[in-house]
Amino acid sequence: MASAGITIALDAMGGDRAPDMVLRGADMALQRYPELRFVVFGDETGIAPLLTKLPRLRPAVSITHTSEAVLDDAKPSLALRAGRHTSMRLAIDAVADGLADGVVSAGNTGALMAMAKFVLKTLPGIDRPAIASFFPTRRGESVMLDLGANVDCDVENLVQFALLGDAFARTVLGLVEPSVGLLNVGSEELKGNDAVRAASLRLRDALSPIRFHGFIEGDDIPAGTVDVVVTDGFTGNIAVKTAEGTAKLFGEFLAGAFRHSLMARVGYLFARPALRMLRMRIDPRRYNGAVFLGLGGIAVKSHGSTDALGFANAIGVAVDMKANGFLDQTRIVLAQLYQATSMPQPAAL
């Protein structure tokens, strides 16, 4: 993957095991993208000694010192008002100032969204940004949004999320014409609330720039029926956490079954390599990196509890978005939508 000339801004102070996990993650990302560069924001007294242990990373990094960091439980509004010198804010500023092509942080999600929205603004034609992530399915990988940025969504929000998800699937999953589905309680046209029914009519329009599959149901998410799952932030957040929790419970039940008898323990020994492959296939670190879509810049949120491998994957998402022109792709589908439909075109577009 081409990474020449790409620079990523890192919030070195966000995440349970920061800054160690952040820098080791950057080091791992460098293995995959040797020409990548980093601008790192955080406490230099913690960062500098770590860098001496990472000789490959050292020449690829420039550090900007700050002793301030956003607390994990800080209210987004407070972080926005009083956090102008935090590592998170400075990393976002670096994107706005053209010093970096994207920002990655494992810190406070609400604060990161509030700051990124304030600093990077939303793209013309987008009312509200959404949080997207990808996940394993029967058919490979799919994208889902919104995962919690917008608890209440109207028809415009859902239509815009569909376009953002389409552009993300094209540029990060490399799909040529991703299929997009709208999450609902049934597949018939009359099902659901007003917002999903109206959004479906708009996306079904022959002139819509995306390939709209129609309504999908909850079990279509893990089945991979569509490449992009669109829903409001309330439902999306609950669906994705329900899926994660169910997979975890299943794993625990399975571990319990293997401990159940001597025979089962023997069986486990034989099956271990294959089970390790299964575990890799659904490893949450592979799917780390919730992306804020709809902003004027690239911003990726890593899970706070991830390790270096997970953080490296979150960096990878930001790099892929930049390398494959996510922002340009978004502008293209937005322009097509406003040209194709009778929607009032925003002046700024």
Added chain:
Amino acid sequence: MASAGITIALDAMGGDRAPDMVLRGADMALQRYPELRFVVFGDETGIAPLLTKLPRLRPAVSITHTSEAVLDDAKPSLALRAGRHTSMRLAIDAVADGLADGVVSAGNTGALMAMAKFVLKTLPGIDRPAIASFFPTRRGESVMLDLGANVDCDVENLVQFALLGDAFARTVLGLVEPSVGLLNVGSEELKGNDAVRAASLRLRDALSPIRFHGFIEGDDIPAGTVDVVVTDGFTGNIAVKTAEGTAKLFGEFLAGAFRHSLMARVGYLFARPALRMLRMRIDPRRYNGAVFLGLGGIAVKSHGSTDALGFANAIGVAVDMKANGFLDQTRIVLAQLYQATSMPQPAAL
């Protein structure tokens, strides 16, 4: 379990494998509840020959013939208007007429809800009935509602669902003081939409008759954090289908892992008895039976694709509700709520 004097009305024509699956399910239920009696509605030419093969069931059954049945794709409004002689409608009428203590059908969900609501009415103090079901968790079993009867829910609906779920958990799961959680996108008080925030305030009230845990998130559902999960029908339907689909996908991934190599196949042979136990633990037939709560009678919807064992379990839910006084329990908590809080008490209560 005491089943003396309990009679269940069965819609013999609902479900993919009806009437065979319905009658065999009734026969299995009779094994568990030897004193149970059935009134069966459907096509006698199909039912009578089957009964000759089920000598235990035969004396426990009385058949009312009808050649009409609700089609699987019939609109609820049409079924309600034109379906007065269908097996489903006659089975519901039997409950209203005092000929049966509850009705079980594996037919069209929407039609069953519409007819049951029309015939059995809602309980005084309940604005809209909800669909509830139980499911396996880390700690045992929990109940969730609404699973799709009400796409849009206000604060009153959510509070009433909490009471209905409490009464259901007491009478069917046998819990003394079940904990009740409200599904949300975060556990902090400020999270979520207006309806869940207002419902939380009401349920937190010291005089509320239920044990309210507070907000829970999607991963709390499989974790079994609470005994009763309360949510609107849009979110609940999607969450439960997402969980089912995720468990199914995990099972497929697991089967694939065991097929992956000769070693893994050998491992499977050793672990098979333990894996069979795991499969039993999450067998959807164990959790068959979606219950319509809030009606003036007991109505249970079986999965349409279930087999005799699953249908027998759905009958078991109806029997437990009757034997343990679900309707009386519901009236008690409703009366406590209206006495305890400043809510305007419905005249009929």
